[in-house]
Amino acid sequence: MIEIGLDDLDDIALGATFLGTGGGGDPYIASLMTRRAIAEHGPVTMLSLEEIDDNALVFACGNMGAPTVAIEKIMAADQPPAAVLALESHLGRKADLLMAFEAGGSNSMMPIYNAAMLGKPMVDADGMGRAFPEMQMVTFSVYGALGSPFALASEHGDTTILDIEDDKRAEYIGRGIVIRMGARSAKASFPMDGRTAKRVAIPGTTSLCQAIGVNLRRSRAANRDPFSALIEMLSGTHYGHAKVLFRGKVTDLIRETRDGWAIGKVVIEEQGEGTLEIEFQNEFLVARQEGTLRAIVPDLICILDTEMAQPITTERLRYGQRVTVMAVSAPPIMRTEAALAVFGPVGFGLEDRFVPVEELP
Amino acid sequence: MIEIGLDDLDDIALGATFLGTGGGGDPYIASLMTRRAIAEHGPVTMLSLEEIDDNALVFACGNMGAPTVAIEKIMAADQPPAAVLALESHLGRKADLLMAFEAGGSNSMMPIYNAAMLGKPMVDADGMGRAFPEMQMVTFSVYGALGSPFALASEHGDTTILDIEDDKRAEYIGRGIVIRMGARSAKASFPMDGRTAKRVAIPGTTSLCQAIGVNLRRSRAANRDPFSALIEMLSGTHYGHAKVLFRGKVTDLIRETRDGWAIGKVVIEEQGEGTLEIEFQNEFLVARQEGTLRAIVPDLICILDTEMAQPITTERLRYGQRVTVMAVSAPPIMRTEAALAVFGPVGFGLEDRFVPVEELP
Numbered sequence: 089m090i091e092i093g094l095d096d097l098d099d100i101a102l103g104a105t106f107l108g109t110g111g112g113g114d115p116y117i118a119s120l121m122t123r124r125a126i127a128e129h130g131p132v133t134m135l136s137l138e139e140i141d142d143n144a145l146v147f148a149c150g151n152m153g154a155p156t157v158a159i160e161k162i163m164a165a166d167q168p169p170a171a172v173l174a175l176e177s178h179l180g181r182k183a184d185l186l187m188a189f190e191a192g193g194s195n196s197m198m199p200i201y202n203a204a205m206l207g208k209p210m211v212d213a214d215g216m217g218r219a220f221p222e223m224q225m226v227t228f229s230v231y232g233a234l235g236s237p238f239a240l241a242s243e244h245g246d247t248t249i250l251d252i253e254d255d256k257r258a259e260y261i262g263r264g265i266v267i268r269m270g271a272r273s274a275k276a277s278f279p280m281d282g283r284t285a286k287r288v289a290i291p292g293t294t295s296l297c298q299a300i301g302v303n304l305r306r307s308r309a310a311n312r313d314p315f316s317a318l319i320e321m322l323s324g325t326h327y328g329h330a331k332v333l334f335r336g337k338v339t340d341l342i343r344e345t346r347d348g349w350a351i352g353k354v355v356i357e358e359q360g361e362g363t364l365e366i367e368f369q370n371e372f373l374v375a376r377q378e379g380t381l382r383a384i385v386p387d388l389i390c391i392l393d394t395e396m397a398q399p400i401t402t403e404r405l406r407y408g409q410r411v412t413v414m415a416v417s418a419p420p421i422m423r424t425e426a427a428l429a430v431f432g433p434v435g436f437g438l439e440d441r442f443v444p445v446e447e448l449p
Numbered sequence: 450m451i452e453i454g455l456d457d458l459d460d461i462a463l464g465a466t467f468l469g470t471g472g473g474g475d476p477y478i479a480s481l482m483t484r485r486a487i488a489e490h491g492p493v494t495m496l497s498l499e500e501i502d503d504n505a506l507v508f509a510c511g512n513m514g515a516p517t518v519a520i521e522k523i524m525a526a527d528q529p530p531a532a533v534l535a536l537e538s539h540l541g542r543k544a545d546l547l548m549a550f551e552a553g554g555s556n557s558m559m560p561i562y563n564a565a566m567l568g569k570p571m572v573d574a575d576g577m578g579r580a581f582p583e584m585q586m587v588t589f590s591v592y593g594a595l596g597s598p599f600a601l602a603s604e605h606g607d608t609t610i611l612d613i614e615d616d617k618r619a620e621y622i623g624r625g626i627v628i629r630m631g632a633r634s635a636k637a638s639f640p641m642d643g644r645t646a647k648r649v650a651i652p653g654t655t656s657l658c659q660a661i662g663v664n665l666r667r668s669r670a671a672n673r674d675p676f677s678a679l680i681e682m683l684s685g686t687h688y689g690h691a692k693v694l695f696r697g698k699v700t701d702l703i704r705e706t707r708d709g710w711a712i713g714k715v716v717i718e719e720q721g722e723g724t725l726e727i728e729f730q731n732e733f734l735v736a737r738q739e740g741t742l743r744a745i746v747p748d749l750i751c752i753l754d755t756e757m758a759q760p761i762t763t764e765r766l767r768y769g770q771r772v773t774v775m776a777v778s779a780p781p782i783m784r785t786e787a788a789l790a791v792f793g794p795v796g797f798g799l800e801d802r803f804v805p806v807e808e809l810p
Contacts (some may be wrong), residue, residue, distance in 0.1 A: 246622065248612070249609065251535065251609070252609075253606060257605065261603075264626055267625060
C-alpha cells in the first residue's frame with residue numbers, strides 16, 4: 089500500500105507519456121485536474137493487486153474520446169466521477185476500488201483523479217500496460233472479463249449505461265455515443281471482483297509509470313544518460329527487455345486524421361545508419377529499418393527527444409526533431425496467443441507476425 | 450377497458466398509417482409481428498387514461514430508427530421487450546402499463562406487441578397524436594415529463610440506458626446509438642406515473658387509429674365515399690375538424706435522404722384547380738396551393754389514393770398517382786404555445802406561423 093500525493097503526479101505523468109507509445113493523449117491537463125483534486129481531498133491510497141480483497145468490487149475508469157479534442161475541450165470536474173456514480177447506481181452497489189484501464193497517456197491520471205474525488209482507494213494495475221486506441225484492446229477482455237455494464241458521462245451531466253455482450257461491439261456502439269457527447273466522455277467499465285482483477289489485470293503499471301518518471305527526472309538532474317538508466321531500471325520489471333532502436337532526425341512525416349484516429353508514418357534518418365520508419369495509429373505500431381523489422385505491437389515503441397529524453401506523442405512529432413527511438417518488451421500477459429489476437433499486429437490490420445523485440449535485430 | 454385481438458390489428462394499422470401523415474413507417478411488418486404475439490399469448494387489455502391508477506408506472510415504447518431500414522431489417526422478436534426489461538431492471542421496478550409514444554405509423558403496434566409479449570395491459574394514449582421524427586416532439590416532453598431514463602435495445606440483445614436531462618439532447622445522443630445499432634433500435638422511455646400520464650398524454654389515440662381504420666374499411670366495403678365518412682367520424686373526436694384540401698395527380702416529386710430523413714416536396718396538380726405543393730421531412734409538414742397556406746404542422750396533412758382512400762407514406766409516393774389530400778386539426782393539447790414551440794412550424798425550421806386548419810381557406 090502506498091500513497092499518491094501531489095509530489096508524485098509529475099513523475100507518473102511523465103512515465104505515462106512514455107508508456108503511451110505516442111498515443112493515449114498528453115496527461116498534462118489530466119494531471120492538473122488531479123493535482124487540484126488531491127490538494128482538496130488529500131492523497132490517494134493505492135493497493136497492489138495482491139493486497140485487494142477477492143470480493144472487492146473494482147471498476148476500470150478513464151476517458152473515451154479523441155486525444156486531439158482533449159487538449160481543447162477540458163473535462164468538467166464532476167464528469168469523471170459521474171461515470172463511476174452512474175455505474176454504481178445501475179449496479180446498486182458501490183465500487184470498492186478504482187483501477188486504470190489504460191496506464192499509458194492521459195488515462196493514467198483518471199483513476200487517481202476519481203479516487204481523490206470519491207474518497208476511494210485505487211489498484212496499481214491496468215488492462216493495456218501502455219496505450220491502445222480501442223476498448224476491447226485490454227487484457228481484461230482477453231482473459232474473459234466483460235466491459236459491460238459500463239457508463240459514459242458527458243460534460244452536461246448526461247450519462248449512459250451500456251450492456252453489450254461483446255467488447256468489440258461495445259467499442260463500436262460506445263464510440264457512437266462518445267462522438268455525440270463531443271468526442272470526450274468519462275467512462276467507468278469492466279466491473280469485476282478482486283479475484284478476477286488478479287487474474288486479468290496487468291500488475292503494477294501505475295507504479296511503473298512513476299518509476300519511469302522518477303528515473304528520467306533523476307537522470308536529467310544528474311546529467312546522466314537517461315536512456316541507459318531507463319533500460320537498466322526496466323530490466324528489473326516485468327517489462328524486462330528495453331533497448332535503443334535508433335537515433336536520428338525526423339525527415340518525413342505523414343499524418344492524417346481518419347475515423348477519429350491519427351494515422352500515419354514517421355521517417356527518422358541518420359547518416360551512415362539509414363532510416364527507421366515507424367507506422368502509427370494513435371500509437372506507434374511497427375518500426376522497420378531499411379525494410380527489416382525492429383519492433384512491433386504490442387511491444388512498446390517510444391520516441392523521445394534525444395536531448396531531454398522527453399517522450400513525444402504522435403500529434404507533437406515535427407520535421408527536424410532529433411529523436412531517440414526505444415523499444416520495450418511488453419509483459420508476458422500481453423504476449424499470449426489470446427492477447428496477440430486482440431492487440432497484436434492482426435488487431436491493427438498489419439500483415440507482419442509478432443516477434444518479441446528481444447529476438448529482433 | 451377493451452381488448453385488442455387479432456381482428457383489430459388491420460384496422461389499427463390502417464388508421465395508424467393515416468395518422469402517420471406520410472411518416473412513422475409502414476405498420477405492415479410490425480402488425481405481422483403483433484399478430485403472431487397475440488396468437489401466441491392472447492389478446493391485449495387496453496385501458497383509457499381515466500381508468501389507470503395514479504401510481505401505476507407507465508413506459509412509453511416503440512422503435513427508434515429509420516423507417517426505410519425497418520422494411521429491410523426486421524426486428525428480432527425479443528428486441529422490443531428487451532428495451533422494456535432493461536428499463537425495468539435499471540429502475541428496479543416493473544412497468545404496470547405500456548403506452549405508445551407515437552400513435553402514427555409502425556410505432557402504433559409496438560405497445561400492443563410488447564403488451565402481448567410481456568403480459569401487461571396498455572394505455573390508450575400517446576405523445577405525438579400522429580407521427581413525428583424526433584424523440585422530444587411529444588406532449589410528454591412539452592408538459593414536463595422526461596424521456597430519461599430510457600432504454601435502447603439492438604437485435605443482438607445489446608441494451609443501453611440513457612439518462613439525459615434534456616429530451617432534445619437525448620434525441621441527439623440516442624440517435625448516435627441507434628445509428629450504430631444499425632438504424633433500428635427498440636425503445637422504452639418516459640417512465641412516468643399514471644397521474645402524470647393523465648396530464649401529459651394525448652388520450653384515446655390507439656382507439657382513434659382503430660376507429661379510422663374501421664371507418665375506411667366499411668366505406669370501402671359499402672362503396673360509400675370514404676372521405677366524407679371519415680370527416681364525419683373525426684368531427685366527433687378531439688381531432689374535430691377534417692377536410693379535403695385537394696384532389697389531383699402527382700406531377701412532381703423531389704425526395705432525398707438527408708441526415709437519416711426523407712426530405713423533399715411533392716406537387717399535386719389538377720386542371721382548373723392549379724397545384725398543391727407539400728413539403729415533407731418524413732411527415733408532411735406544410736401544404737400550399739399556388740402560394741396560399743392550406744395546412745401546416747402540427748395539424749395533420751394526409752395523402753390518400755383517391756380510389757381506395759389508402760394513406761400513402763412519403764417513401765411510397767410516385768409520379769402519376771391520383772391522390773386526395775386531407776387535413777385534420779390536431780387536438781387542443783398539441784396546439785398550445787408550448788407544444789407549438791416544440792413541434793409546430795418552428796420545430797421544423799419553417800418560417801410560417803401556425804394557423805389552425807379550420808381558419809385556413
